[in-house]
Amino acid sequence: MQVLPCLMLSALVLLTACSTKEPEYTSEADLYHAAEEQLERSQWESAIKNLNSLEENFPFGTYADQAQLELIYAHYSSGEADAAIATANRFIRLHPQHRNVDYAYYMLGMASFTKDQGMFERAMPVDISKRDPGAARESLANFTQLLNRFPDSNYAADAKKRMLSLRNHLARYEIHVAIYYFKRGAYVAAVGRGRYVLENFPQSPAIPDALAVMVQGYHLLKMPEKSNEMLEILKLNYADYPALNKQGEFDYDFMFNNGKSPWVAYLTLGLFNKNEVTGFDTRTLYDPQYKPSTEVARVE
Numbered sequence: 092m093q094v095l096p097c098l099m100l101s102a103l104v105l106l107t108a109c110s111t112k113e114p115e116y117t118s119e120a121d122l123y124h125a126a127e128e129q130l131e132r133s134q135w136e137s138a139i140k141n142l143n144s145l146e147e148n149f150p151f152g153t154y155a156d157q158a159q160l161e162l163i164y165a166h167y168s169s170g171e172a173d174a175a176i177a178t179a180n181r182f183i184r185l186h187p188q189h190r191n192v193d194y195a196y197y198m199l200g201m202a203s204f205t206k207d208q209g210m211f212e213r214a215m216p217v218d219i220s221k222r223d224p225g226a227a228r229e230s231l232a233n234f235t236q237l238l239n240r241f242p243d244s245n246y247a248a249d250a251k252k253r254m255l256s257l258r259n260h261l262a263r264y265e266i267h268v269a270i271y272y273f274k275r276g277a278y279v280a281a282v283g284r285g286r287y288v289l290e291n292f293p294q295s296p297a298i299p300d301a302l303a304v305m306v307q308g309y310h311l312l313k314m315p316e317k318s319n320e321m322l323e324i325l326k327l328n329y330a331d332y333p334a335l336n337k338q339g340e341f342d343y344d345f346m347f348n349n350g351k352s353p354w355v356a357y358l359t360l361g362l363f364n365k366n367e368v369t370g371f372d373t374r375t376l377y378d379p380q381y382k383p384s385t386e387v388a389r390v391e
Contacts, residue, residue, distance in 0.1 A: 119145060123154040130161060130389070135169035160191055160390040163198045167387060172206035194390045196237040197246040200253065201387050204230035224264045231257045245391055259378060262292035262301070269304045270370030273311075273346065282308035296378030299329040300371040306341055307371075333373060346370050 122145040129138035142162040149155060159182050166175035179195040179202065186192055204226050234250040234257070241247065269284035285304035288297050302325040309318035325332055326339050334345035346368055 119149040119152045119154055122149075123158060126158070126161065126165075130165060130168075133168070135165050138165045139169065156186060156189060156191075157390070159186075160194055163195060163202075164387065164389055167198060167202050167205075172202040175202040176206065191390055193237060193241040193244040193246060196233065196240065197244070197250060198387065200230050200233035200237060200250060203233055204253075204257070222264075224261055227257050227260050227264075231261070246388070249388070258292055259295045259297065262288050262295035262297035263374070265292075266297050266300050266304065266371065269301075269308075270346070270368060273304075273307070273370065274368045278308045278311045282312070296374065299325065299332050299377055300373055302329070303332065303334055303341075303345075303371040307343060307346055310341075310343055329377075331376075333376070334371070 122141050126138045126141040126145065129135075129141065139162065142158045142165060145152070145154060145158045146162070159178065163175050163178045163182065166172075166178055175198060179199045182189070182195045183192055183199075206226060231254055234254045237244060237250050238247055238254075244250075265284045265288045269281040272278070272281035272284065282305050285301040285308065288295065288301035289305075292298070302321055305321040306318050306325060309315075309321060322341050325341075326335060329335075330339075334342045336342060
């Protein structure tokens with residue numbers, strides 16, 4: 092008596108499974124247009140599947156080159172940075188003279204910057220200037236290659252903006268390292284990091300903090316002449332720097348607790364340790380827009 096209902100239920104399950112199965116595309120045009128629609132709807136997995144199928148079955152077809160470029164975009168958008176890099180490098184190797192090869196170089200710059208980011212970093216706002224700078228340097232090199240090879244590219248303007256942001260992040264990374272050296276009592280090394288920022292990132296928003304690092308470092312090294320020299324440069328160019336009082340004197344306790352008064356530690360029962368080195372970070376004052384966008388354009 093229970094056989095018929097079971098058979099009916101099994102048939103219903105099979106029909107449901109068949110109805111949700113992805114359609115099969117046989118022609119090159121069908122595969123490409125299906126992938127295009129899926130890209131528009133952010134259906135990355137399905138788009139990647141169809142673009143790969145198109146490349147495998149129609150490697151010399153009408154849409155073959157465009158599909159490879161779209162595949163770079165799909166891998167990047169789905170968070171598969173390594174796959175995007177591999178696909179971009181393959182396109183450059185196979186089509187070095189292609190009219191859209193500049194897009195592959197552009198996507199190399201984008202993907203190389205995000206390849207070490209986990210899902211949490213992509214979803215949540217984090218201070219990426221504290222990350223290992225290797226990805227930023229690689230991305231900067233790729234964007235530089237794009238501009239050197241294709242200075243009139245449609246992606247040149249965006250690449251320049253991103254390069255500026257990358258340089259700012261690399262400069263900020265040096266400040267983080269300087270603070271680490273302060274915590275370890277390695278004042279010569281801290282001064283060296285400040286000097287590196289001045290020499291290599293002269294237009295970056297990290298310059299005032301680099302000067303402050305050198306003022307503090309030379310002071311701790313008992314080198315007052317050098318410290319005062321850096322202080323004069325800081326006052327001349329950044330008179331509103333938070334570590335300077337109204338008389339232009341430098342607060343050598345500013346790098347502890349972000350300049351909070353020792354009374355804060357007292358009133359909070361030591362919750363904020365007055366001897367904690369937090370460093371110099373004035374991005375909100377000199378560089379409020381310090382996180383670059385990771386959004387990219389589709390190939391034109």
